[in-house]
Amino acid sequence: NSIRLAVGYAGVALAALVGISAAGIDLSNLALVAGALSLGIGFGLQNVVSNFVSGLILLAERPFKVGDWIVAGDISGTVRKISVRATEIETFQRQSVILPNSNLINNAVGNWTHRNKLGRVDIKVGVAYGSDVKRVHAVLLGICRAHPMVLKNPEPFVLFANFGPAALEFEIRVFVADVLNGSIVQNDIRFAIFDIFEDEHIEIPSAPRAVVESKKRESWPIDDDKIEAEFAERERLEAEAAAEQARLAKTKRRGRKPDPD
Structure with missing residues (x-):
C-alpha cells in the first residue's frame, strides 16, 4: 500500500511537470508566483499540510497497515485505507470512520495486530x-x-x-x-x-438488587390552588360521611328510629 501510493503521487507530479513543460510555460515565473502565494496559503492550509506530512510519515514508518485492528481513542476497528490526508477505519458495527492523519501521529494508537495476530x-x-x-x-x-x-x-x-x-x-x-x-x-x-x-454444584453469586417502594398516595402540589381546593373538598366530604355513619350507628344502638332529616 505504501509503495503503491508513493508511486502514484510521484507519477502525478511527474505528469504535471511534463505537461507544464510541453505547454511552454516558464517554470521560473511559476516559481515566483508560487512563492508569493505560499505565505497566505500556508496560514490557511495548516491542517491540510499537517495531515499531508503525517500521512507521509505513516506511509514511511508503517505503524499500522491495511487490515490491522487498531484502537484510536474511542474508535476501534480495522484499517481499510491509508491516504496522505486521512485514514479510513471500519468499526465492528460496519461504520466507516475517517480520521485525519495528524490525530494518528500526535495521539496514542493501539495496534492489536502490529507484528502478528497473537x-x-x-x-x-x-x-x-x-x-x-x-x-x-x-x-x-x-x-x-x-x-x-x-x-x-x-x-x-x-x-x-x-x-x-x-x-x-x-x-x-x-x-x-x-x-x-x-x-x-x-x-x-x-x-x-x-x-x-x-x-x-459450584455457585455463581448474584449481587442483591435494590427494591424501591413507591408511595401509595402522593401529596398534592402546595403551589397549585385548584388541586389544593379539590383535595380539601374531598377530605371534607369524607369526614361528613364518616360522621353520618357514626350518628346512624349510635341511634341504632339506642333503639330509636333515626330522624328522616
Missing part, C-alpha cells in the same frame, strides 16, 4: 464464598485447555484474583492465534463454565 483473552469469574477454590481452579483450567482455539504455548493460566465483597474472584487468561477470534473463545468458555459449574 493475543490474550481475559475472562473474569466469581464464585460463592465457601466454594472449594482449588477445585474451582482445576475446573477452570480444564475448560481452557479443552478449547481447540486456546494455544498450548503460552499455556492458559487461571488467577485467584481477589476476595471480592460478594464473591471469590478468578480471572482466566488464555492466548489465541488470531485475536480477532477472541470473542468466540470468550463466548464458548463462558457457556462451558455455566454448564460445568452446574454439574459440579
Whole structure:
C-alpha cells in the first residue's frame, strides 16, 4: 500500500511537470508566483499540510497497515485505507470512520495486530464464598485447555484474583492465534463454565438488587390552588360521611328510629 501510493503521487507530479513543460510555460515565473502565494496559503492550509506530512510519515514508518485492528481513542476497528490526508477505519458495527492523519501521529494508537495476530483473552469469574477454590481452579483450567482455539504455548493460566465483597474472584487468561477470534473463545468458555459449574454444584453469586417502594398516595402540589381546593373538598366530604355513619350507628344502638332529616 505504501509503495503503491508513493508511486502514484510521484507519477502525478511527474505528469504535471511534463505537461507544464510541453505547454511552454516558464517554470521560473511559476516559481515566483508560487512563492508569493505560499505565505497566505500556508496560514490557511495548516491542517491540510499537517495531515499531508503525517500521512507521509505513516506511509514511511508503517505503524499500522491495511487490515490491522487498531484502537484510536474511542474508535476501534480495522484499517481499510491509508491516504496522505486521512485514514479510513471500519468499526465492528460496519461504520466507516475517517480520521485525519495528524490525530494518528500526535495521539496514542493501539495496534492489536502490529507484528502478528497473537493475543490474550481475559475472562473474569466469581464464585460463592465457601466454594472449594482449588477445585474451582482445576475446573477452570480444564475448560481452557479443552478449547481447540486456546494455544498450548503460552499455556492458559487461571488467577485467584481477589476476595471480592460478594464473591471469590478468578480471572482466566488464555492466548489465541488470531485475536480477532477472541470473542468466540470468550463466548464458548463462558457457556462451558455455566454448564460445568452446574454439574459440579459450584455457585455463581448474584449481587442483591435494590427494591424501591413507591408511595401509595402522593401529596398534592402546595403551589397549585385548584388541586389544593379539590383535595380539601374531598377530605371534607369524607369526614361528613364518616360522621353520618357514626350518628346512624349510635341511634341504632339506642333503639330509636333515626330522624328522616
